[in-house]
Amino acid sequence: xxxxxxxxxxxxxxxxxxxxxxxxxxxxxxxxxxxxxxxxxxxxxxxxxxxxxxxxxxxxxxxxxxxxxxxxxxxxxxxxxxxxxxxxxxxxxxxxxxxxxxxxxxxxxxxxxxxxxxxxxxxxxxxxxxxxxxxxxxxxxxxxxxxxxxxxxxxxxxxxxxxxxxxxxxxxxxxxxxxxxxxxxxxxxxxxxxxxxxxxxxxxxxxxxxxxxxxxxxxxxxxxxxxxxxxxxxxxxxxxxxxxxxxxx
Amino acid sequence: xxxxxxxxxxxxxxxxxxxxxxxxxxxxxxxxxxxxxxxxxxxxxxxxxxxxxxxxxxxxxxxxxxxxxxxxxxxxxxxxxxxxxxxxxxxxxxxxxxxxxxxxxxxxxxxxxxxxxxxxxxxxxxxxxxxxxxxxxxxxxxxxxxxxxxxxxxxxxxxxxxxxxxxxxxxxxxxxxxxxxxxxxxxxxxxxxxxxxxxxxxxxxxxxxxxxxxxxxxxxxxxxxxxxxxxxxxxxxxxxxxxxxxxxxxxxxxxxxxxxxxxxxxxxxxxxxxxxxxxxxxxxxxxxxxxxxxxxxxxxxxxxxxxxx
Numbered sequence: 001x002x003x004x005x006x007x008x009x010x011x012x013x014x015x016x017x018x019x020x021x022x023x024x025x026x027x028x029x030x031x032x033x034x035x036x037x038x039x040x041x042x043x044x045x046x047x048x049x050x051x052x053x054x055x056x057x058x059x060x061x062x063x064x065x066x067x068x069x070x071x072x073x074x075x076x077x078x079x080x081x082x083x084x085x086x087x088x089x090x091x092x093x094x095x096x097x098x099x100x101x102x103x104x105x106x107x108x109x110x111x112x113x114x115x116x117x118x119x120x121x122x123x124x125x126x127x128x129x130x131x132x133x134x135x136x137x138x139x140x141x142x143x144x145x146x147x148x149x150x151x152x153x154x155x156x157x158x159x160x161x162x163x164x165x166x167x168x169x170x171x172x173x174x175x176x177x178x179x180x181x182x183x184x185x186x187x188x189x190x191x192x193x194x195x196x197x198x199x200x201x202x203x204x205x206x207x208x209x210x211x212x213x214x215x216x217x218x219x220x221x222x223x224x225x226x227x228x229x230x231x232x233x234x235x236x237x238x239x240x241x242x243x244x245x246x247x248x249x
Numbered sequence: 250x251x252x253x254x255x256x257x258x259x260x261x262x263x264x265x266x267x268x269x270x271x272x273x274x275x276x277x278x279x280x281x282x283x284x285x286x287x288x289x290x291x292x293x294x295x296x297x298x299x300x301x302x303x304x305x306x307x308x309x310x311x312x313x314x315x316x317x318x319x320x321x322x323x324x325x326x327x328x329x330x331x332x333x334x335x336x337x338x339x340x341x342x343x344x345x346x347x348x349x350x351x352x353x354x355x356x357x358x359x360x361x362x363x364x365x366x367x368x369x370x371x372x373x374x375x376x377x378x379x380x381x382x383x384x385x386x387x388x389x390x391x392x393x394x395x396x397x398x399x400x401x402x403x404x405x406x407x408x409x410x411x412x413x414x415x416x417x418x419x420x421x422x423x424x425x426x427x428x429x430x431x432x433x434x435x436x437x438x439x440x441x442x443x444x445x446x447x448x449x450x451x452x453x454x455x456x457x458x459x460x461x462x463x464x465x466x467x468x469x470x471x472x473x474x475x476x477x478x479x480x481x482x483x484x485x486x487x488x489x490x491x492x493x494x495x496x497x498x499x500x501x502x503x504x505x506x507x508x509x510x511x512x513x514x515x516x517x518x519x520x521x522x523x524x525x526x527x528x529x530x531x532x533x534x535x536x537x538x539x540x541x542x543x544x545x546x547x548x549x550x551x552x553x554x555x556x557x558x
Contacts, residue, residue: 011377016380016512017377017378017380017381019381026376026377026380026381093358094349094358094359095352095353095356095357095358095359098353117494118494120377120378120493121376121377122376123361123362123375123376123377123378123493124359124361125345125349125361126349126352126359126361127349128349129319129323129345129346129347129348129349129350129353130349130350130352130353130359131353132319132320132323132350132353133323133327133349133350133351133353133354134353136424137424138320138422138424138425139319139320139346139350139425141319141342141345141346142342142345142346144487154428157342158342158487158488159342159343159488160341160342160343160441160488160496161430161432161433161488162430162431162432162433162486162487162488163430163431163487163488164316164427164429164430164431165427165428165429165430166318166425166426166427166428167425167426167427167428168424168425169423169424169425172424172425177494178477178481178494179480179481179487214357214358214387214388214389215358215360215385215386215387215388215389216385216386216388217383217384217385217386218367218371218384218385218386219383219384220376220381220382220383220384221381221382221384222380222381222382223375223379223380223381223382223519226519226524226537226538228536228537228538228539228542229524229539229540229541229542230540230541230542231531231536231541231542231543231544232541232542232543234543234545235543235545235550235553235554235557236557238525238541238543238554239554239557239558241541242502242523242525242541246502246523246540246541248445248501248502248522248523249469249502249558
C-alpha cells in the first residue's frame with residue numbers, strides 16, 4: 001500500500017526562540033531550521049511499515065518555501081521514495097494546509113496518511129484532523145502504536161486518562177505522538193542516494209487551492225519571565241518557607 | 250451572540266475542565282449553551298444545567314457518542330454548532346481530537362489552546378512551547394476554539410438552573426470504532442485539577458523509586474506527574490507527563506524532583522503559583538524558575554520531606 005507522509009520545516013527544537021523587538025512575530029532570521037520532530041516520527045513510522053512489507057511506496061509532501069526541499073531530501077534519505085513540495089512563501093493557516101493536502105490525497109490515493117500531531121512552532125494540533133474531515137477519512141490521533149491488519153488499522157492513542165485503541169477502516173489518517181517510535185539518523189550513502197530520488201514541485205494554484213487567511217496575528221510578545229527565587233539550605237527550611245512564607249501547605 | 254460549550258465527561262460525571270471553558274465563554278460574553286454528547290449521560294446533563302451562567306443544555310444521548318469518537322463528534326458539533334457565534338471545548342485530548350474536524354466541516358480556521366480572551370474575536374494563545382505569546386484576531390463566522398484550563402478560573406458548578414433539551418441528531422461513524430482502553434487508576438487527584446503536584450524526572454532512576462513521591466503525595470493530597478524523560482525511560486505511564494506535549498498544569502504548589510527543567514517541561518508547569526525544585530545539580534535550569542530551590546540528593550531529601558509534612 002501507498003503511504004503519504006506530510007512534513008513541515010520549523011525552527012530547530014534546540015533553538016531558543018526570541019520575539020522580534022516590534023512584537024510582530026518571532027525572529028527566524030539566521031535561525032537553524034529542521035524537520036518538525038513529530039514529522040520525523042511520521043517518516044520513521046512509514047519507513048518501518050515499508051520494512052515490514054506493509055507499505056510499498058512512501059510519498060513525502062511538504063508545504064513551504066523552496067528551502068523546504070531540504071526536509072523532503074532528509075525524508076528521502078531516511079527511506080521515503082519520492083517527494084512533493086507545494087511551494088509557497090506565504091504563511092498558511094491550518095485549513096489551507098489541510099485543503100492542499102486533500103488535493104494531494106485525491107491525486108495520490110494513499111491508503112495511509114501519516115502526519116505529526118502538531119508542529120512545534122504554532123503548536124496548533126489541527127491539520128491531521130482537518131484533513132480527516134475534508135477527505136471524509138477516519139483518524140487515529142496522538143498515536144503510540146499503529147498496526148495495519150488487512151483493510152483496517154488499529155491505532156493506540158495517548159489520551160489524558162491513559163491509552164485508547166481505535167479501529168479505522170483504510171484509507172485512514174494517523175497523527176504521531178512522541179512515543180510511537182525513535183527516529184533513525186540518515187546514513188551518508190542514503191543521503192547521497194536521496195539526491196537522485198524524484199522531487200516534484202507544484203504550486204497551490206496547480207492543485208486548485210486558493211490561499212485564504214482568516215486570522216490576523218495582532219502581536220507576539222515574550223512570556224512573563226519567572227525569576228529565580230531563593231535556595232534553601234535543607235528540607236526543614238523548605239517546609240518552613242512553604243508553610244509560613246508561601247502559605248501553600 | 251450565543252456560545253456553544255462542549256461538555257467534557259465520561260458519561261457518568263462532568264469533568265471539571267468544563268467549568269474553565271464556561272469561564273472563557275463568560276469572558277467572551279453572550280448566552281452560553283452546553284452540549285452533552287454521550288450515552289446514558291443524563292447525570293452529566295443535570296450537572297451541566299447547574300453550572301453558573303449556563304442558559305440551556307442540549308443533550309445528544311446515543312450509542313454513537315458513547316466514546317466521543319472524533320468522526321461522530323466532529324459531524325455532530327458541526328451540524329449543531331453552525332448557528333452559534335463561538336464553539337468552545339476544553340483543550341484536552343478529546344477536544345483536540347474532534348474540534349479541528351468540526352472547524353474544517355464549517356470551513357473555518359480554529360484557535361487552539363487559548364489562555365485569555367481579549368474580545369469576542371481576539372484571543373491569546375501560547376506558541377513555540379510557551380516561549381512566545383500570540384494575540385490572534387479571527388474573522389471567521391463561527392469561532393471554533395479550544396480552551397486551556399489553566400488560563401481561566403472555573404465558574405461555580407452550582408447555582409444555575411438551565412433548561413435541558415434533547416437533540417435527535419445522530420452521527421454514527423461507519424469508518425471508525427472504539428476497540429479498547431487502558432485507563433490509569435488512581436485515588437490521587439487528577440493532575441490537571443490538583444492544588445499540589447509533585448513530579449519526578451530522570452533523576453528518579455527507575456519506576457520503583459517513584460514510590461517515595463507517592464508517599465509524599467498521599468500525605469498532602471497531591472497529584473503525581475513526571476517529565477518526558479521519565480516517561481520515555483519507561484519509569485511511569487504517559488498519562489503522568491507534564492509538558493508541551495503532555496498535560497499543562499498550574500497548581501498552587503509544584504514540586505519538581507530530579508527534573509533538570511527542559512523548556513518542553515517548563516511549558517507545562519511554569520504558570521504554577523509556587524515552584525519548588527529538588528535537584529543535586531545546582532546548575533540545573535529548573536532552579537531558574539523555582540521559587541525555592543534545594544540542592545540535595547532527592548533520595549535523602551524526599552523521605553525527609555515526607556517526615557516533616
